[in-house]
Amino acid sequence: MSKLGQAKRIIFLKTADGQLFEVDEPVAMEFEIVKSFFDENEDAADDTVVPLPNVSAEPLAGIIEFCKAHVEFRANGAAGKDEVKKFNAEYIKEKSNEQLKELILAANYLNIKEMLDFLTETIANRLKNKSVEYVRAFFGIENDFTPQEEEAVRKEYEWAFEGVDED
Amino acid sequence: MEGQQQTRKKGKNSAEMLDRLGDLPDSIIHHILSLMPTEYAVRTCVLSKKWRHHWTHVHSLNFKWDTFGGAYYSRPRYSRGRANKFERFVRHVLRCRQPFKLRRLKFHGSRNLRLRNRVFNYALLHRVKELVTDIYDFPPRFLESQTLRTLKVKPLYMLRLPSPFGFAALTTLQLERIRLASADIFSSCLKLEDLLLIDCSFGVAVEVFNISTPQLINLTISDLTVTDYDYWFKSNRRNKKLLVISAPSLKVLYLRGTYPLLLSMNKCKVLDKVSIQMCPPAYCRHNRDNWKQECISDIQRMAEELSHVKWLTISVDVCEESNKAKVV
Numbered sequence: 333m334s335k336l337g338q339a340k341r342i343i344f345l346k347t348a349d350g351q352l353f354e355v356d357e358p359v360a361m362e363f364e365i366v367k368s369f370f371d372e373n374e375d376a377a378d379d380t381v382v383p384l385p386n387v388s389a390e391p392l393a394g395i396i397e398f399c400k401a402h403v404e405f406r407a408n409g410a411a412g413k414d415e416v417k418k419f420n421a422e423y424i425k426e427k428s429n430e431q432l433k434e435l436i437l438a439a440n441y442l443n444i445k446e447m448l449d450f451l452t453e454t455i456a457n458r459l460k461n462k463s464v465e466y467v468r469a470f471f472g473i474e475n476d477f478t479p480q481e482e483e484a485v486r487k488e489y490e491w492a493f494e495g496v497d498e499d
Numbered sequence: 500m501e502g503q504q505q506t507r508k509k510g511k512n513s514a515e516m517l518d519r520l521g522d523l524p525d526s527i528i529h530h531i532l533s534l535m536p537t538e539y540a541v542r543t544c545v546l547s548k549k550w551r552h553h554w555t556h557v558h559s560l561n562f563k564w565d566t567f568g569g570a571y572y573s574r575p576r577y578s579r580g581r582a583n584k585f586e587r588f589v590r591h592v593l594r595c596r597q598p599f600k601l602r603r604l605k606f607h608g609s610r611n612l613r614l615r616n617r618v619f620n621y622a623l624l625h626r627v628k629e630l631v632t633d634i635y636d637f638p639p640r641f642l643e644s645q646t647l648r649t650l651k652v653k654p655l656y657m658l659r660l661p662s663p664f665g666f667a668a669l670t671t672l673q674l675e676r677i678r679l680a681s682a683d684i685f686s687s688c689l690k691l692e693d694l695l696l697i698d699c700s701f702g703v704a705v706e707v708f709n710i711s712t713p714q715l716i717n718l719t720i721s722d723l724t725v726t727d728y729d730y731w732f733k734s735n736r737r738n739k740k741l742l743v744i745s746a747p748s749l750k751v752l753y754l755r756g757t758y759p760l761l762l763s764m765n766k767c768k769v770l771d772k773v774s775i776q777m778c779p780p781a782y783c784r785h786n787r788d789n790w791k792q793e794c795i796s797d798i799q800r801m802a803e804e805l806s807h808v809k810w811l812t813i814s815v816d817v818c819e820e821s822n823k824a825k826v827v
Contacts, residue, residue, distance in 0.1 A: 433523075440527055452527060456534035464545055471523070473547050485545050491591045492541040494584045 351389040362399040364443030391438040533559040559603035601625040683709040700724035711745035723756030
């Protein structure tokens with residue numbers, strides 16, 4: 333829990349699936365989109381509910397957990413230390429690829445740079461050494477090449493496929 | 500895979516989900532591809548028509564010959580055939596990538612001088628900001644880079660650092676396994692803020708080593724080896740090695756190295772935190788009787804010089820009494 337400030341302000345966020353979240357101000361201000369909402373609406377009442385039409389409850393809960401921990405790390409001067417790495421590793425360990433994608437879309441929409449960097453790095457780590465089919469399924473890409481076209485591309489990029497040895 | 504996706508709940512069905520993933524902004528896709536070993540990024544060209552050219556937008560390149568074309572470290576030995584494939588790959592990538600600025604280049608392990616020059620010249624031309632490499636013989640023009648902010652060098656074996664050093668725009672420098680052979684290397688790095696020397700050593704001929712940079716804030720020297728057999732074994736001893744740090748902005752100093760090493764840092768007036776740990780080499784105990792006293796008096800002199808520091812720890816390993824001081 334952040335113990336910054338005396339009268340702690342709470343920000344209300346409403347997700348696409350209609351759930352209401354109460355978030356401590358320093359945590360909510362990690363979301364660039366929320367920050368600019370209040371910058372643009374300076375006279376917004378304290379109980380204003382910020383709608384987040386592109387985010388559902390599950391990823392938002394995950395994002396709040398992450399940002400809360402990182403706000404505290406920064407307040408304690410622990411940024412960049414081992415305990416942050418440990419937290420990040422634990423945080424991501426239990427997340428499925430599906431959840432990761434949800435988180436990345438939400439973090440991108442909310443515009444949280446630190447978290448986005450961390451998530452993209454995690455995805456990059458999970459995808460390296462993987463087969464083309466795996467990556468295609470991961471991103472949900474539909475293969476719109478005809479077999480002949482795909483063959484032609486593979487031929488053009490033959491120098492990148494030499495000695496492929498994937499998981 | 501799609502079937503598996505459907506098993507995850509939430510009011511959205513799988514088709515909607517795929518649409519949304521298709522909406523993943525290109526910038527994020529490019530960012531993800533930039534973080535991968537480049538060969539995996541390039542191979543996404545066969546995913547779909549849209550993906551065919553995604554990889555050419557990567558902002559960073561990651562070339563590592565020992566991982567090229569295989570699982571990590573599966574074939575550690577250098578083979579001519581593989582090296583050729585790697586070189587061919589690197590040249591193709593440099594030719595096909597869109598001519599954007601290069602945020603970061605990781606480049607490990609080519610013995611081919613011409614390829615190395617090609618890569619570093621490419622990096623220079625594309626205004627590279629960060630370089631991580633195991634190579635130290637940069638083409639001379641590369642030393643004049645005005646864009647390189649971060650440089651991390653970790654060669655496979657101890658390398659001698661050439662001088663002059665150049666790299667006027669560096670803010671972060673990390674050197675690992677480098678022999679610091681000339682006396683004042685970093686003075687060209689006027690903007691350097693963070694300097695890390697890991698597992699480095701002083702050349703035998705260096706008596707005084709200067710670190711003088713006006714903007715330096717954090718200095719970490721860990722596992723510094725001061726090879727000085729003469730000091731321990733000869734009766735007509737030479738002077739102890741001297742490390743002179745002239746960094747008026749220095750706030751944090753962490754130094755861990757072998758004794759004898761004297762420290763002079765009277766130009767560092769804004770130091771917040773200093774941690775010094777000296778470990779006399781094991782062989783010294785057999786050859787000198789009074790080394791312990793000498794060591795302690797040197798440490799005390801250091802502590803006096805650093806008495807203005809807010810938080811100070813000085814310790815000597817191997818000594819039974821570790822000499823610690825804390826000044827507020």
